[in-house]
Amino acid sequence: MACCAISGSIQAQYNSKVILLPFNFQCLNNSDSFCVMLWWPLQQALNVTGNGQAYRWDMKKLISWIKENLLQERPELFVQGDSVRPGILVLINESDWELLGELEYHLEENDCILFISTLHGG
Amino acid sequence: MCNVEDQDLLPPSKAKNASRTCIKCKEVAQIVLRADNCYCRSCFIAYFTHKFRATIGKSKLIRSNEKVLLAFSGGPRSSAMLYLVHEGLSENIHKKLRFLPGVVFIDDGAILQLSENERRNYLEFIRTTVSKTGFPLFCESLGKIFPTNQDTNIQSNLLSSDLSNTTRSDATSSSNFDLDTLIKRFKNDELKIVQVFEKLPNSTAKEDMLHILRKKLIQQIAEANGYTKVMFADCGTRLAVKILSDIAQGRGSSVAHDVTFADERNQAVTLVRPMREFLTKEVANYLTLKSIDYRTRLSLTTMKPVKSSIERLTENFVTDLQASFPSTVNTICRTGDKLSVGDTSKIDADAICPLCDSRIDTNNSLEGKTTSKTTSKICQNTADSCCGEGDGSCNRIARINLTAKEIEDRLCYGCRLIFHSNNWEMDDLPQFLIDAIEKQLRRKRLKEEIEEFLLD
């Protein structure tokens, strides 16, 4: 449940340069409620994975990273193939990722990536 | 053959239009509704608000100053609805909404097995959100549908806690105020319902029962407080799922009611669905653009496999299809719209299922499965003096002893499936159901008694 509080405070976080590490783990384990926000400074991402390769990740890489590192239970509720499962809306800086090349979109510094489940029960 | 239509059904080609433009103002688009249907931020918000008000306005159903109760769960759809209503009332605009809203929240935390802490946080969120609108808030536990022994009379017991009022009078020390007391009271009410849900055979039956009881309780609260309409925030995507899962669960006869803008099955309280023209995706976009705070509602099948219930499986089916064929939801909903509700006033009251209010169109289709249970439901108020009406309207008549067979016979096919297991007791039935069945039986007996005196 904790993650859900994030959605309303997007604005606040835009302004206060808080580095919010990707996901709330608990949220992913207890429920598949993906109203999860990524405040995603790229340096941070690279630190997490612990290697210095590919500076600019694309969405495909990000999703697979999330799958590998954050989803312990039922990854199929989030991912389908290389992409997210239907019913999960992906917003990049409040724009639909369909407008930005979807999987091929390359992350920029300070991008705000939002995965919102539109499914009943999260 | 029919090339033109086929074009429309093909999955959109994922061409990279690097910057697509808004169909209204040609600015850079931010929201994609369908492949070629993109909006910029402000045009989308205008479109969304307009559609909501137009849906309400078009129906001409809600009169000026009518009391309308908003069914609010804190989830995305009802949060958007609450926001839209609040905005529509406060603005000084042409198409201003003109009704008097109240908000009802039904706490089903006991059935979702939330911890006390989670429930307190959730209630706190509900209270703060609603208090920002200034609308009265009714909070009740779903368990209330099974009245505890001390207070059998459900009507008098529906003193829904008006939280927002309490806070106002309590403003100085409102930090922890009554939430603990409230939860304690809720828990007391919930002993029965938790047992009942444990006995239900599967997630499908549980979800079905949860929806039915929640709707019933909201209607009761509305009626007890003088509200004549209740707004539910079901959007098109949900309704499409509902249509298909209704059919899959043998509830075909209620499909028409479950998806129309106004469900008038209950004479006292009409259910309306002002969000029915929206897709879940549109709602999610709106919430984000407007920074509206909401909670992701857990459901009984949250984090469960896709096949855990009919509803869940149907949702998965519709969502997958919608991803490739963006007109899926619309097509299903338009098909549902074509089903006619029929003239509800002409339906014999005995042919209505007392649990879900839908019309009964089958006869004993679950024959052979009826169990022989006799009722243990004995009249609790021993003073069985009746006003003489004979239809139980005075609520003081002695209880008729019902058998399981009599009860099952009265239910529609879909509702029988809920109880389609052997281990339920008469005690497990909500009081409103028993009352309704007794009323039907009493009427039937009365009819039989006077039958021979009637002229053909």
Ligand SMILES: [Zn+2]
């Ligand atoms: Zn525009």
Ligand SMILES: [Zn+2]
């Ligand atoms: Zn029924």
